[in-house]
Amino acid sequence: MTGIPIEYYVLLSAGVFCIGLFGILTRENALMFLMSVELMLNAANINLVAFALLHGTLTGQVFALFVMALAAAEVAIGIGIILVLNRNFGSVNVTDAATMRW
Amino acid sequence: MEGFLELAPATALLPLISFIVILAFGRQLPMQGAIPGVVATFISLVLSVVVFIVVGQGYTYNEDIYTWVAGDEVIELSFGILIDPLSSLMLVIVALIAFLVHLFSVGYMNLDEGHAERGGLPRYYASLGLFTFSMLAFVLANNLLMAFIFFELVGLCSYLLIGFWFTDKAPPSAAKKAFLVTRFGDYFFLIGTVAVLATFGTAAFAGSDSFPVIAQDIIAGDISETAIETFGFEASTWFTIVGLLILGGVVGKSAQFPLHTWLPDAMEGPTPVSALIHAATMVAAGVYLVARMFGFYAISPTALAIIAFVGAFTALFAATMGVVKDDIKQVLAYSTISQYGYIMLGLGVGGFVAGTFHLMNHAFFKALLFLGAGSVIVMTHHQQDMWKLGGLKDRAPITYWTFLAGALALAGIIPFSGFWSKDEILYDALAVGLETPILLVAYAMALLAVFFTGFYTFRMVMLTFHGEPRSEYAESPDPVGWQIQLPLVVLGVLAVVAGFVNMVPVEKLTGLEIAYLYQWLDQAWLEQPIPETAAGTYSALVAQELPSADPNVLLPALIALALALGGALLAYRLYSDPEPQRHVDELGSVGHVVEHNYYQDEFQVWLAQGVTARVARVADIFDQGVIDGLVNASSSISLFSSEHLKRIQTGVVTNYATLLLIGFLLILLGFGIYGGWF
Numbered sequence: 065m066t067g068i069p070i071e072y073y074v075l076l077s078a079g080v081f082c083i084g085l086f087g088i089l090t091r092e093n094a095l096m097f098l099m100s101v102e103l104m105l106n107a108a109n110i111n112l113v114a115f116a117l118l119h120g121t122l123t124g125q126v127f128a129l130f131v132m133a134l135a136a137a138e139v140a141i142g143i144g145i146i147l148v149l150n151r152n153f154g155s156v157n158v159t160d161a162a163t164m165r166w
Numbered sequence: 167m168e169g170f171l172e173l174a175p176a177t178a179l180l181p182l183i184s185f186i187v188i189l190a191f192g193r194q195l196p197m198q199g200a201i202p203g204v205v206a207t208f209i210s211l212v213l214s215v216v217v218f219i220v221v222g223q224g225y226t227y228n229e230d231i232y233t234w235v236a237g238d239e240v241i242e243l244s245f246g247i248l249i250d251p252l253s254s255l256m257l258v259i260v261a262l263i264a265f266l267v268h269l270f271s272v273g274y275m276n277l278d279e280g281h282a283e284r285g286g287l288p289r290y291y292a293s294l295g296l297f298t299f300s301m302l303a304f305v306l307a308n309n310l311l312m313a314f315i316f317f318e319l320v321g322l323c324s325y326l327l328i329g330f331w332f333t334d335k336a337p338p339s340a341a342k343k344a345f346l347v348t349r350f351g352d353y354f355f356l357i358g359t360v361a362v363l364a365t366f367g368t369a370a371f372a373g374s375d376s377f378p379v380i381a382q383d384i385i386a387g388d389i390s391e392t393a394i395e396t397f398g399f400e401a402s403t404w405f406t407i408v409g410l411l412i413l414g415g416v417v418g419k420s421a422q423f424p425l426h427t428w429l430p431d432a433m434e435g436p437t438p439v440s441a442l443i444h445a446a447t448m449v450a451a452g453v454y455l456v457a458r459m460f461g462f463y464a465i466s467p468t469a470l471a472i473i474a475f476v477g478a479f480t481a482l483f484a485a486t487m488g489v490v491k492d493d494i495k496q497v498l499a500y501s502t503i504s505q506y507g508y509i510m511l512g513l514g515v516g517g518f519v520a521g522t523f524h525l526m527n528h529a530f531f532k533a534l535l536f537l538g539a540g541s542v543i544v545m546t547h548h549q550q551d552m553w554k555l556g557g558l559k560d561r562a563p564i565t566y567w568t569f570l571a572g573a574l575a576l577a578g579i580i581p582f583s584g585f586w587s588k589d590e591i592l593y594d595a596l597a598v599g600l601e602t603p604i605l606l607v608a609y610a611m612a613l614l615a616v617f618f619t620g621f622y623t624f625r626m627v628m629l630t631f632h633g634e635p636r637s638e639y640a641e642s643p644d645p646v647g648w649q650i651q652l653p654l655v656v657l658g659v660l661a662v663v664a665g666f667v668n669m670v671p672v673e674k675l676t677g678l679e680i681a682y683l684y685q686w687l688d689q690a691w692l693e694q695p696i697p698e699t700a701a702g703t704y705s706a707l708v709a710q711e712l713p714s715a716d717p718n719v720l721l722p723a724l725i726a727l728a729l730a731l732g733g734a735l736l737a738y739r740l741y742s743d744p745e746p747q748r749h750v751d752e753l754g755s756v757g758h759v760v761e762h763n764y765y766q767d768e769f770q771v772w773l774a775q776g777v778t779a780r781v782a783r784v785a786d787i788f789d790q791g792v793i794d795g796l797v798n799a800s801s802s803i804s805l806f807s808s809e810h811l812k813r814i815q816t817g818v819v820t821n822y823a824t825l826l827l828i829g830f831l832l833i834l835l836g837f838g839i840y841g842g843w844f
Contacts, residue, residue: 085827088820088823089820089823089824089827090820091820092820097819158818158819158820159818159820161817162816162817162818163817164817165815165816165817
C-alpha cells in the first residue's frame, strides 16, 4: 500500500455515508431517497475496496461487485415503486403514502 | 363350519348397506325403499340363524377385526367381534324382530293411506336400517368402547325415528327428550368406559386378559392390586364405582327409574318403531350390556344389589302407572319399563340366565303386543284411546288371538312364555333374599308388580277387544294385509312356546334335563368354550358374594301365578261390561297422583328450571364476573398500551429511518458503555 493511508479512505467513506443518511432523513422526494441510498451503498463499497487493498486480498473487491449488482437491482425495483407511487398519489412525496397505517 | 362365524359382521353390515341404498335412491325405488330394508333384514336373519347353528355345533369366535389406535405404550383401541352363546342368541332375536318390524312396516306405513300420504318413507326405512345395523353391531361388540359407540348410535337412531313425524308438535319434543335423557345416562357410561380403559388398559369383554377376568383375579387375590391403577381406592370399591358408572348408561337406555320418563313420550314415533325400540333394540341394549359384562358385576355385591333394587322398584313403580293409562300404547310403554325392571332384578340377584331368558321372552311378546296395537291402529283409522275402541274381538280375530297370547305371556300366566322367565327371576330373587334379607324387599316389590301387571294387561285387552264398539271406526275396522298378520302370527307362536326352552321348575320337580337355555349359556358342551362368559362361571362368582338358599320351587311359582291371575280376574270383573266404566276416579287422590305419573315430569322440569337453571345462572355470573373479568382486565392492559404505542407508526418512511438511526445509535452507545470503549 503506497501513498494514501487507510484513514483517508475511511473518512471519505464515512463522509459519503453521512451525506446519504442526511438525504434520507431530510428529503421528501422519493427519487432523492433512491439517490441517497445509492450514496450509502457506495460509501460501503469504498470501505470494502480500501480494506481489500490494505490486506492485499480480492474478497472485498468481489463483495463490492456484488453490492453494485444489488444496487442496480434495487434501482430497477425502486424506480418501479416510485412510478406506481406517482400514479396512485399524483406525487413522489414519501409523506403522502401513509394510508396503510392504523 | 367354523368359517361361517366370520360371516357374522355381514349380519350387521347388510342393514347398513340397505340404509345407504335407501338414503341414496329411496325416492326412485318401488315401495319407497321398503324392499331393500326387508330383504337386507331377511338375509341378516338367515345369517344370524346360521351363526346360531354354528355356535350350536360348538364353535365360538372372539377376534379383533380392526385396530384404530395402535402403538407402543398406548392403550390399543379396536373393533372386534365376540360370538358366544349369549351374543348369538341375541343376534337371532334382534334380526328376527327387525325383519318382522320391517315387514310389518310395509303394512303399517306404505299400505295405510293416512300414514303413506304423510310421506318421508325413504327416511323411515333408512333410519330403520341404521337402527338395526347399530343394534346388531352393538350385540357383536367384543369390547366396551365399541359397545359404547354403537350404544350411542342406537340412541341417535331412536331420536330420528321417534321424531319421524317432525311436523307435528309432540314427536320432535319427545325425540329430544329421549335423546337428552338417555344422553344423561350415557355420560356416566362414557366416564365408566374411560375408567375401565384407564384401570385395566383393555376394554375387552372376553379372553384371558379381558377386564372382567383381571378384576376377578384381583378380587380372588391371584393378581396383586398394584398391577392396575385404582386411583387410590380399594380394588373392590373401585370396581363397584366403575360398574355403577356404566350402569348409568344402562339405566338411561333401559328406561329404569329415575331416567324412565323418556320412554312413554317415545310413543309418539310410528308403532313399528315402538315395537323395535322396546323389544329388540334401544331398551334391550341396556340390559344386554349388563348381561354382556356380567363377569364384572358378579364380583361386586353392592353393584348387584343396586341393580336389583333399581329393577324391582322400577317394575312396581311403572306397573302402577300402567294401570291408569287410556292410550293403548301408553299402557304398553309402562309395561316395558316394568318388564325391564324385572330383567334388571333378575340380573341383580345373580340370575344371569333368568334375566337373559326374560329378555328373550319379553322381546317376543312385547314386539307382538306393539305390532298388535299397530294393527288395531291401522284398522281403526289411528284410534289409540282404549275408551274409543272395544268389540274388536270378533271383528279382527287374528289380531285378537295373537294379542291375547302376548297379553297372557306379559301377565305371566302358565304356560305362556312370560310365566317361566318371570317365575325364574322371582325364584332367584327369593333364593338370594332368604340369605340376604334386605333383598326380600326387592322380591316383595316385584311380587306386588305381578299383580298390577296382570291387572293392567287384562284391562287393556278387555277395553280394546271386548265389550261393544265405542266409536264408528271400532264398529267397522278395515281389514289388514298379510304383511301385518304374518309377523303377528310368528310372534304369537313364539310368545306361546318360547318359555318351554327353560322350564326350570319342571326340571327340578321331575329331574328331566330340560333347562336348555341354561345349558346353552353354560357352554359346557362347546368345543371352544369361552369360560369367562359362561353362566356357570357367573353363578359361581355370584355365589361367593351373594349366597342363595334353595327354597321350594312350587310355592313361589304358585304365589306369583295366583297374583297374576288375581290381577287379571279383577280387571275382567271391572271391565267386562259391554259399556265399561272408568274406575280411576274411585281411587281418589291416589289415582290422581298416579295418573300424572307421580309428577315425575313436573319434578324433572322443576329440577331443570328451578334448580339447574338457577345454579347455572350463578355459575354464569361467576364466569362472566370473575373468570372473564380477570382475563378482560389483563387484556385491557395490553389494549390500553397498544392504543398509545401505535401512534409511532406514522406511515412516513423518514420517521422510520430516524427511529432506526436512533435505535442504532443507542445500541452503539450501550455497547460502548458496557464494552468499556470510553
